[in-house]
Amino acid sequence: MKILQLYEKRLDGWMNAFGLTDWRYDVKFDPECPTSDGDVHYNVSARWATFKIHREVKAKEVNSIALHEVLHIVLAEYTAQAETVFSVPFLAGKEHAIIHRIINAMGVK
Numbered sequence: 001m002k003i004l005q006l007y008e009k010r011l012d013g014w015m016n017a018f019g020l021t022d023w024r025y026d027v028k029f030d031p032e033c034p035t036s037d038g039d040v041h042y043n044v045s046a047r048w049a050t051f052k053i054h055r056e057v058k059a060k061e062v063n064s065i066a067l068h069e070v071l072h073i074v075l076a077e078y079t080a081q082a083e084t085v086f087s088v089p090f091l092a093g094k095e096h097a098i099i100h101r102i103i104n105a106m107g108v109k
């Protein structure tokens with residue numbers, strides 16, 4: 001299975017697992033992804049997300065990348081509210097600390 005198809009399959013699985021069935025999204029390769037292997041941009045009120053993944057990632061990395069990006073959607077409404085009070089860089093650090101704790105607790109590699 002190709003990386004983009006695998007990513008979409010894993011995203012579908014995690015979005016369903018977290019009950020995010022009212023969201024729609026597309027999936028793209030991102031040649032940039034400067035800081036990580038995956039990325040997501042979203043609009044909370046539109047319930048729309050664009051998930052990206054770097055073309056060079058290995059198949060065994062795709063599941064944890066998909067989980068990481070879906071956890072951004074899990075936290076999206078909270079983050080959008082918090083951004084009205086706190087700075088985006090501050091929140092990004094806090095958000096990633098939460099995401100890493102959840103992924104570690106789930107034992108997803």
Ligand SMILES: [Zn+2]
Nearest residue numbers: 068069072096
């Ligand atoms: Zn992230």
